[in-house]
Amino acid sequence: MTAPITIDYETGSIEDRPAYPPKPVGVGIYEPGKKPHYYAFGHPSGNNCTRDGAIRVLNKARRSGRPLLFHGSKFDCAVADEHLGIPYPAYTHTYDTLIEAFLVDPNARAVSLKPLAEKELGMPPEEQIELRDWVWANVPKTKGKKKTWAAHICKAPGGLVGMYCVGDIVRTRKLHDLYMPQIRAAGMLNAYERELKLSPILHQMEKAGIPVAxxxxxxxxxxxxxxxxxxxxxxxxxxxxxxxxxxxx
Structure with missing residues:
Protein backbone atom coordinates (compact mmCIF):
# COMPACT_ATOMS: atom_id res chain seq x y z
CA MET A 1 0.00 0.00 0.00
CA THR A 2 1.35 3.44 -0.99
CA ALA A 3 1.78 5.70 2.03
CA PRO A 4 -0.51 8.75 1.85
CA ILE A 5 0.21 12.47 2.12
CA THR A 6 -1.73 13.87 5.07
CA ILE A 7 -3.37 17.30 4.65
CA ASP A 8 -5.27 19.57 7.04
CA TYR A 9 -6.46 23.14 6.46
CA GLU A 10 -6.78 25.85 9.08
CA THR A 11 -9.47 28.38 8.23
CA GLY A 12 -11.59 31.25 9.39
CA SER A 13 -14.82 30.74 11.32
CA ILE A 14 -17.07 28.00 9.92
CA GLU A 15 -20.46 29.45 8.96
CA ASP A 16 -23.45 28.27 6.94
CA ARG A 17 -23.58 28.75 3.19
CA PRO A 18 -23.12 31.00 1.33
CA ALA A 19 -20.24 31.85 3.71
CA TYR A 20 -19.21 28.17 3.74
CA PRO A 21 -16.58 26.87 3.24
CA PRO A 22 -14.40 29.33 5.16
CA LYS A 23 -11.28 30.84 3.65
CA PRO A 24 -8.05 29.00 4.48
CA VAL A 25 -5.24 30.73 6.35
CA GLY A 26 -2.78 27.84 6.23
CA VAL A 27 -2.38 24.16 5.49
CA GLY A 28 -0.49 21.35 7.17
CA ILE A 29 1.16 18.74 4.92
CA TYR A 30 2.80 15.52 6.08
CA GLU A 31 4.64 13.69 3.33
CA PRO A 32 6.05 10.20 3.93
CA GLY A 33 9.70 10.35 4.82
CA LYS A 34 9.58 14.07 5.62
CA LYS A 35 8.78 16.15 8.68
CA PRO A 36 5.23 17.53 8.85
CA HIS A 37 5.09 21.20 7.93
CA TYR A 38 2.55 24.01 8.28
CA TYR A 39 2.34 26.48 5.41
CA ALA A 40 0.97 29.69 6.94
CA PHE A 41 -0.17 32.41 4.54
CA GLY A 42 -3.24 34.17 5.96
CA HIS A 43 -2.50 34.87 9.63
CA PRO A 44 -2.02 38.40 11.04
CA SER A 45 1.60 37.42 11.85
CA GLY A 46 3.98 34.50 11.64
CA ASN A 47 3.34 33.56 8.02
CA ASN A 48 6.04 31.55 6.25
CA CYS A 49 4.80 31.40 2.66
CA THR A 50 2.41 32.98 0.17
CA ARG A 51 -0.99 31.66 -0.82
CA ASP A 52 0.35 30.86 -4.29
CA GLY A 53 3.31 29.05 -2.75
CA ALA A 54 0.97 26.86 -0.71
CA ILE A 55 -1.09 26.10 -3.82
CA ARG A 56 2.03 24.97 -5.66
CA VAL A 57 2.93 22.58 -2.83
CA LEU A 58 -0.63 21.24 -2.73
CA ASN A 59 -0.74 20.68 -6.48
CA LYS A 60 2.59 18.88 -6.28
CA ALA A 61 1.10 16.58 -3.61
CA ARG A 62 -1.99 16.01 -5.77
CA ARG A 63 0.16 15.07 -8.78
CA SER A 64 2.51 12.85 -6.77
CA GLY A 65 0.42 9.73 -7.32
CA ARG A 66 0.16 9.19 -3.57
CA PRO A 67 -3.27 9.02 -1.88
CA LEU A 68 -4.31 12.08 0.10
CA LEU A 69 -5.34 11.53 3.72
CA PHE A 70 -7.71 13.78 5.67
CA HIS A 71 -9.82 13.75 8.79
CA GLY A 72 -13.11 14.97 7.37
CA SER A 73 -12.21 15.06 3.68
CA LYS A 74 -15.45 16.73 2.61
CA PHE A 75 -14.57 19.90 4.53
CA ASP A 76 -10.91 20.07 3.50
CA CYS A 77 -11.63 19.30 -0.13
CA ALA A 78 -14.40 21.92 -0.23
CA VAL A 79 -11.94 24.52 1.10
CA ALA A 80 -9.35 23.51 -1.50
CA ASP A 81 -11.85 23.41 -4.38
CA GLU A 82 -13.76 26.62 -3.74
CA HIS A 83 -10.96 28.86 -2.45
CA LEU A 84 -7.74 27.54 -3.97
CA GLY A 85 -8.99 26.05 -7.23
CA ILE A 86 -7.67 22.58 -6.38
CA PRO A 87 -10.04 19.90 -7.73
CA TYR A 88 -11.65 17.31 -5.50
CA PRO A 89 -9.37 14.23 -5.54
CA ALA A 90 -10.61 10.94 -6.95
CA TYR A 91 -11.99 8.58 -4.31
CA THR A 92 -9.38 6.03 -5.37
CA HIS A 93 -6.70 8.47 -4.13
CA THR A 94 -8.43 9.58 -0.93
CA TYR A 95 -8.43 8.33 2.65
CA ASP A 96 -10.48 9.75 5.51
CA THR A 97 -9.93 8.82 9.16
CA LEU A 98 -13.33 10.22 10.13
CA ILE A 99 -14.99 7.55 7.98
CA GLU A 100 -12.50 4.95 9.18
CA ALA A 101 -13.30 5.73 12.81
CA PHE A 102 -17.02 5.28 12.17
CA LEU A 103 -16.52 1.95 10.40
CA VAL A 104 -14.31 0.63 13.20
CA ASP A 105 -16.73 1.73 15.94
CA PRO A 106 -20.13 2.95 14.65
CA ASN A 107 -21.38 3.29 18.24
CA ALA A 108 -18.62 5.70 19.30
CA ARG A 109 -19.91 8.82 21.03
CA ALA A 110 -17.69 11.07 18.91
CA VAL A 111 -15.42 10.87 15.87
CA SER A 112 -13.65 14.18 16.39
CA LEU A 113 -9.92 13.97 15.79
CA LYS A 114 -8.49 14.94 19.17
CA PRO A 115 -10.80 12.81 21.35
CA LEU A 116 -10.11 9.86 19.04
CA ALA A 117 -6.35 10.40 19.25
CA GLU A 118 -6.43 10.69 23.03
CA LYS A 119 -8.54 7.54 23.33
CA GLU A 120 -6.83 5.40 20.69
CA LEU A 121 -3.25 6.74 20.75
CA GLY A 122 -2.85 8.23 24.20
CA MET A 123 -2.12 11.66 22.66
CA PRO A 124 -3.69 14.44 24.78
CA PRO A 125 -4.54 17.72 22.97
CA GLU A 126 -1.67 19.74 24.45
CA GLU A 127 -1.26 22.03 21.41
CA GLN A 128 -4.99 22.76 21.48
CA ILE A 129 -4.80 23.94 25.09
CA GLU A 130 -1.89 26.30 24.33
CA LEU A 131 -3.70 27.77 21.30
CA ARG A 132 -6.97 28.09 23.22
CA ASP A 133 -5.19 30.00 26.00
CA TRP A 134 -3.72 32.41 23.41
CA VAL A 135 -7.18 33.05 21.93
CA TRP A 136 -8.68 33.60 25.38
CA ALA A 137 -5.91 36.07 26.25
CA ASN A 138 -5.82 37.99 22.96
CA VAL A 139 -9.26 37.90 21.30
CA PRO A 140 -11.94 40.00 23.04
CA LYS A 141 -15.03 38.31 24.47
CA THR A 142 -13.69 34.76 24.05
CA LYS A 143 -12.21 33.98 27.47
CA GLY A 144 -13.83 30.96 29.06
CA LYS A 145 -15.93 30.12 26.00
CA LYS A 146 -15.13 26.47 25.50
CA LYS A 147 -17.29 25.92 22.41
CA THR A 148 -16.58 29.01 20.29
CA TRP A 149 -12.92 29.91 20.83
CA ALA A 150 -11.80 27.73 17.89
CA ALA A 151 -13.61 30.06 15.47
CA HIS A 152 -10.79 32.55 16.13
CA ILE A 153 -7.82 30.29 15.38
CA CYS A 154 -7.15 32.26 12.19
CA LYS A 155 -6.33 35.33 14.31
CA ALA A 156 -3.44 33.62 16.12
CA PRO A 157 0.20 33.76 14.95
CA GLY A 158 1.09 31.31 12.20
CA GLY A 159 3.81 29.63 14.25
CA LEU A 160 1.46 28.85 17.13
CA VAL A 161 -1.26 27.55 14.82
CA GLY A 162 1.41 25.57 13.01
CA MET A 163 2.18 23.51 16.11
CA TYR A 164 -1.54 22.86 16.50
CA CYS A 165 -2.00 21.82 12.86
CA VAL A 166 1.12 19.65 12.77
CA GLY A 167 -0.22 17.84 15.83
CA ASP A 168 -3.43 17.20 13.92
CA ILE A 169 -1.80 15.74 10.82
CA VAL A 170 0.43 13.51 12.94
CA ARG A 171 -2.65 12.27 14.81
CA THR A 172 -4.49 11.69 11.53
CA ARG A 173 -1.66 9.60 10.09
CA LYS A 174 -1.31 7.51 13.26
CA LEU A 175 -5.06 6.86 13.38
CA HIS A 176 -5.03 5.83 9.72
CA ASP A 177 -2.22 3.36 10.41
CA LEU A 178 -4.28 1.96 13.28
CA TYR A 179 -7.65 1.77 11.54
CA MET A 180 -6.89 0.51 8.04
CA PRO A 181 -5.71 -2.98 9.07
CA GLN A 182 -8.91 -3.34 11.11
CA ILE A 183 -11.08 -2.26 8.17
CA ARG A 184 -9.37 -4.71 5.85
CA ALA A 185 -9.58 -7.56 8.36
CA ALA A 186 -13.31 -6.91 8.85
CA GLY A 187 -14.00 -6.95 5.11
CA MET A 188 -15.24 -3.35 5.09
CA LEU A 189 -13.25 -1.96 2.15
CA ASN A 190 -16.35 -1.85 -0.05
CA ALA A 191 -18.25 0.12 2.59
CA TYR A 192 -15.29 2.46 2.96
CA GLU A 193 -15.06 3.01 -0.78
CA ARG A 194 -18.79 3.72 -0.95
CA GLU A 195 -18.48 6.51 1.63
CA LEU A 196 -15.51 8.03 -0.18
CA LYS A 197 -17.44 8.01 -3.47
CA LEU A 198 -20.34 9.77 -1.76
CA SER A 199 -18.28 12.63 -0.31
CA PRO A 200 -17.85 14.74 -3.50
CA ILE A 201 -21.49 14.17 -4.39
CA LEU A 202 -22.59 15.56 -1.03
CA HIS A 203 -20.24 18.49 -1.52
CA GLN A 204 -21.80 19.37 -4.87
CA MET A 205 -25.32 19.01 -3.44
CA GLU A 206 -24.46 21.36 -0.58
CA LYS A 207 -22.79 23.79 -2.98
CA ALA A 208 -25.63 23.88 -5.51
CA GLY A 209 -28.54 23.37 -3.13
CA ILE A 210 -31.39 20.91 -3.45
CA PRO A 211 -34.54 21.99 -5.34
CA VAL A 212 -37.72 21.88 -3.27
CA ALA A 213 -41.19 21.65 -4.84
Whole structure:
Protein backbone atom coordinates (compact mmCIF):
# COMPACT_ATOMS: atom_id res chain seq x y z
CA MET A 1 0.00 0.00 0.00
CA THR A 2 1.35 3.44 -0.99
CA ALA A 3 1.78 5.70 2.03
CA PRO A 4 -0.51 8.75 1.85
CA ILE A 5 0.21 12.47 2.12
CA THR A 6 -1.73 13.87 5.07
CA ILE A 7 -3.37 17.30 4.65
CA ASP A 8 -5.27 19.57 7.04
CA TYR A 9 -6.46 23.14 6.46
CA GLU A 10 -6.78 25.85 9.08
CA THR A 11 -9.47 28.38 8.23
CA GLY A 12 -11.59 31.25 9.39
CA SER A 13 -14.82 30.74 11.32
CA ILE A 14 -17.07 28.00 9.92
CA GLU A 15 -20.46 29.45 8.96
CA ASP A 16 -23.45 28.27 6.94
CA ARG A 17 -23.58 28.75 3.19
CA PRO A 18 -23.12 31.00 1.33
CA ALA A 19 -20.24 31.85 3.71
CA TYR A 20 -19.21 28.17 3.74
CA PRO A 21 -16.58 26.87 3.24
CA PRO A 22 -14.40 29.33 5.16
CA LYS A 23 -11.28 30.84 3.65
CA PRO A 24 -8.05 29.00 4.48
CA VAL A 25 -5.24 30.73 6.35
CA GLY A 26 -2.78 27.84 6.23
CA VAL A 27 -2.38 24.16 5.49
CA GLY A 28 -0.49 21.35 7.17
CA ILE A 29 1.16 18.74 4.92
CA TYR A 30 2.80 15.52 6.08
CA GLU A 31 4.64 13.69 3.33
CA PRO A 32 6.05 10.20 3.93
CA GLY A 33 9.70 10.35 4.82
CA LYS A 34 9.58 14.07 5.62
CA LYS A 35 8.78 16.15 8.68
CA PRO A 36 5.23 17.53 8.85
CA HIS A 37 5.09 21.20 7.93
CA TYR A 38 2.55 24.01 8.28
CA TYR A 39 2.34 26.48 5.41
CA ALA A 40 0.97 29.69 6.94
CA PHE A 41 -0.17 32.41 4.54
CA GLY A 42 -3.24 34.17 5.96
CA HIS A 43 -2.50 34.87 9.63
CA PRO A 44 -2.02 38.40 11.04
CA SER A 45 1.60 37.42 11.85
CA GLY A 46 3.98 34.50 11.64
CA ASN A 47 3.34 33.56 8.02
CA ASN A 48 6.04 31.55 6.25
CA CYS A 49 4.80 31.40 2.66
CA THR A 50 2.41 32.98 0.17
CA ARG A 51 -0.99 31.66 -0.82
CA ASP A 52 0.35 30.86 -4.29
CA GLY A 53 3.31 29.05 -2.75
CA ALA A 54 0.97 26.86 -0.71
CA ILE A 55 -1.09 26.10 -3.82
CA ARG A 56 2.03 24.97 -5.66
CA VAL A 57 2.93 22.58 -2.83
CA LEU A 58 -0.63 21.24 -2.73
CA ASN A 59 -0.74 20.68 -6.48
CA LYS A 60 2.59 18.88 -6.28
CA ALA A 61 1.10 16.58 -3.61
CA ARG A 62 -1.99 16.01 -5.77
CA ARG A 63 0.16 15.07 -8.78
CA SER A 64 2.51 12.85 -6.77
CA GLY A 65 0.42 9.73 -7.32
CA ARG A 66 0.16 9.19 -3.57
CA PRO A 67 -3.27 9.02 -1.88
CA LEU A 68 -4.31 12.08 0.10
CA LEU A 69 -5.34 11.53 3.72
CA PHE A 70 -7.71 13.78 5.67
CA HIS A 71 -9.82 13.75 8.79
CA GLY A 72 -13.11 14.97 7.37
CA SER A 73 -12.21 15.06 3.68
CA LYS A 74 -15.45 16.73 2.61
CA PHE A 75 -14.57 19.90 4.53
CA ASP A 76 -10.91 20.07 3.50
CA CYS A 77 -11.63 19.30 -0.13
CA ALA A 78 -14.40 21.92 -0.23
CA VAL A 79 -11.94 24.52 1.10
CA ALA A 80 -9.35 23.51 -1.50
CA ASP A 81 -11.85 23.41 -4.38
CA GLU A 82 -13.76 26.62 -3.74
CA HIS A 83 -10.96 28.86 -2.45
CA LEU A 84 -7.74 27.54 -3.97
CA GLY A 85 -8.99 26.05 -7.23
CA ILE A 86 -7.67 22.58 -6.38
CA PRO A 87 -10.04 19.90 -7.73
CA TYR A 88 -11.65 17.31 -5.50
CA PRO A 89 -9.37 14.23 -5.54
CA ALA A 90 -10.61 10.94 -6.95
CA TYR A 91 -11.99 8.58 -4.31
CA THR A 92 -9.38 6.03 -5.37
CA HIS A 93 -6.70 8.47 -4.13
CA THR A 94 -8.43 9.58 -0.93
CA TYR A 95 -8.43 8.33 2.65
CA ASP A 96 -10.48 9.75 5.51
CA THR A 97 -9.93 8.82 9.16
CA LEU A 98 -13.33 10.22 10.13
CA ILE A 99 -14.99 7.55 7.98
CA GLU A 100 -12.50 4.95 9.18
CA ALA A 101 -13.30 5.73 12.81
CA PHE A 102 -17.02 5.28 12.17
CA LEU A 103 -16.52 1.95 10.40
CA VAL A 104 -14.31 0.63 13.20
CA ASP A 105 -16.73 1.73 15.94
CA PRO A 106 -20.13 2.95 14.65
CA ASN A 107 -21.38 3.29 18.24
CA ALA A 108 -18.62 5.70 19.30
CA ARG A 109 -19.91 8.82 21.03
CA ALA A 110 -17.69 11.07 18.91
CA VAL A 111 -15.42 10.87 15.87
CA SER A 112 -13.65 14.18 16.39
CA LEU A 113 -9.92 13.97 15.79
CA LYS A 114 -8.49 14.94 19.17
CA PRO A 115 -10.80 12.81 21.35
CA LEU A 116 -10.11 9.86 19.04
CA ALA A 117 -6.35 10.40 19.25
CA GLU A 118 -6.43 10.69 23.03
CA LYS A 119 -8.54 7.54 23.33
CA GLU A 120 -6.83 5.40 20.69
CA LEU A 121 -3.25 6.74 20.75
CA GLY A 122 -2.85 8.23 24.20
CA MET A 123 -2.12 11.66 22.66
CA PRO A 124 -3.69 14.44 24.78
CA PRO A 125 -4.54 17.72 22.97
CA GLU A 126 -1.67 19.74 24.45
CA GLU A 127 -1.26 22.03 21.41
CA GLN A 128 -4.99 22.76 21.48
CA ILE A 129 -4.80 23.94 25.09
CA GLU A 130 -1.89 26.30 24.33
CA LEU A 131 -3.70 27.77 21.30
CA ARG A 132 -6.97 28.09 23.22
CA ASP A 133 -5.19 30.00 26.00
CA TRP A 134 -3.72 32.41 23.41
CA VAL A 135 -7.18 33.05 21.93
CA TRP A 136 -8.68 33.60 25.38
CA ALA A 137 -5.91 36.07 26.25
CA ASN A 138 -5.82 37.99 22.96
CA VAL A 139 -9.26 37.90 21.30
CA PRO A 140 -11.94 40.00 23.04
CA LYS A 141 -15.03 38.31 24.47
CA THR A 142 -13.69 34.76 24.05
CA LYS A 143 -12.21 33.98 27.47
CA GLY A 144 -13.83 30.96 29.06
CA LYS A 145 -15.93 30.12 26.00
CA LYS A 146 -15.13 26.47 25.50
CA LYS A 147 -17.29 25.92 22.41
CA THR A 148 -16.58 29.01 20.29
CA TRP A 149 -12.92 29.91 20.83
CA ALA A 150 -11.80 27.73 17.89
CA ALA A 151 -13.61 30.06 15.47
CA HIS A 152 -10.79 32.55 16.13
CA ILE A 153 -7.82 30.29 15.38
CA CYS A 154 -7.15 32.26 12.19
CA LYS A 155 -6.33 35.33 14.31
CA ALA A 156 -3.44 33.62 16.12
CA PRO A 157 0.20 33.76 14.95
CA GLY A 158 1.09 31.31 12.20
CA GLY A 159 3.81 29.63 14.25
CA LEU A 160 1.46 28.85 17.13
CA VAL A 161 -1.26 27.55 14.82
CA GLY A 162 1.41 25.57 13.01
CA MET A 163 2.18 23.51 16.11
CA TYR A 164 -1.54 22.86 16.50
CA CYS A 165 -2.00 21.82 12.86
CA VAL A 166 1.12 19.65 12.77
CA GLY A 167 -0.22 17.84 15.83
CA ASP A 168 -3.43 17.20 13.92
CA ILE A 169 -1.80 15.74 10.82
CA VAL A 170 0.43 13.51 12.94
CA ARG A 171 -2.65 12.27 14.81
CA THR A 172 -4.49 11.69 11.53
CA ARG A 173 -1.66 9.60 10.09
CA LYS A 174 -1.31 7.51 13.26
CA LEU A 175 -5.06 6.86 13.38
CA HIS A 176 -5.03 5.83 9.72
CA ASP A 177 -2.22 3.36 10.41
CA LEU A 178 -4.28 1.96 13.28
CA TYR A 179 -7.65 1.77 11.54
CA MET A 180 -6.89 0.51 8.04
CA PRO A 181 -5.71 -2.98 9.07
CA GLN A 182 -8.91 -3.34 11.11
CA ILE A 183 -11.08 -2.26 8.17
CA ARG A 184 -9.37 -4.71 5.85
CA ALA A 185 -9.58 -7.56 8.36
CA ALA A 186 -13.31 -6.91 8.85
CA GLY A 187 -14.00 -6.95 5.11
CA MET A 188 -15.24 -3.35 5.09
CA LEU A 189 -13.25 -1.96 2.15
CA ASN A 190 -16.35 -1.85 -0.05
CA ALA A 191 -18.25 0.12 2.59
CA TYR A 192 -15.29 2.46 2.96
CA GLU A 193 -15.06 3.01 -0.78
CA ARG A 194 -18.79 3.72 -0.95
CA GLU A 195 -18.48 6.51 1.63
CA LEU A 196 -15.51 8.03 -0.18
CA LYS A 197 -17.44 8.01 -3.47
CA LEU A 198 -20.34 9.77 -1.76
CA SER A 199 -18.28 12.63 -0.31
CA PRO A 200 -17.85 14.74 -3.50
CA ILE A 201 -21.49 14.17 -4.39
CA LEU A 202 -22.59 15.56 -1.03
CA HIS A 203 -20.24 18.49 -1.52
CA GLN A 204 -21.80 19.37 -4.87
CA MET A 205 -25.32 19.01 -3.44
CA GLU A 206 -24.46 21.36 -0.58
CA LYS A 207 -22.79 23.79 -2.98
CA ALA A 208 -25.63 23.88 -5.51
CA GLY A 209 -28.54 23.37 -3.13
CA ILE A 210 -31.39 20.91 -3.45
CA PRO A 211 -34.54 21.99 -5.34
CA VAL A 212 -37.72 21.88 -3.27
CA ALA A 213 -41.19 21.65 -4.84
CA UNK A 214 -42.75 24.21 -2.53
CA UNK A 215 -46.31 23.89 -3.87
CA UNK A 216 -46.31 20.12 -3.44
CA UNK A 217 -44.70 20.48 -0.03
CA UNK A 218 -47.40 22.93 1.10
CA UNK A 219 -50.03 20.42 -0.01
CA UNK A 220 -48.35 17.35 1.49
CA UNK A 221 -47.34 18.67 4.93
CA UNK A 222 -50.91 18.95 6.32
CA UNK A 223 -51.73 15.55 4.80
CA UNK A 224 -48.87 13.77 6.53
CA UNK A 225 -49.37 15.67 9.76
CA UNK A 226 -52.90 14.21 9.88
CA UNK A 227 -51.51 10.74 9.13
CA UNK A 228 -49.03 11.12 12.00
CA UNK A 229 -51.87 12.04 14.35
CA UNK A 230 -53.71 8.88 13.28
CA UNK A 231 -50.59 6.80 13.97
CA UNK A 232 -50.26 8.37 17.44
CA UNK A 233 -53.89 7.60 18.18
CA UNK A 234 -53.68 4.00 16.91
CA UNK A 235 -50.47 3.20 18.82
CA UNK A 236 -51.73 4.92 21.96
CA UNK A 237 -54.99 2.95 21.87
CA UNK A 238 -53.16 -0.37 21.60
CA UNK A 239 -50.70 0.55 24.36
CA UNK A 240 -53.35 2.07 26.61
CA UNK A 241 -51.54 5.43 26.62
CA UNK A 242 -53.47 8.67 26.32
CA UNK A 243 -52.08 11.58 24.24
CA UNK A 244 -49.13 9.57 22.96
CA UNK A 245 -46.57 11.40 20.79
CA UNK A 246 -44.57 8.79 18.87
CA UNK A 247 -42.02 11.40 17.73
CA UNK A 248 -40.96 11.97 21.33
CA UNK A 249 -40.32 8.29 21.94
Missing amino acids: TRRLARDVPKFERMLELVDTWVGRHLGVKDLDVDKG
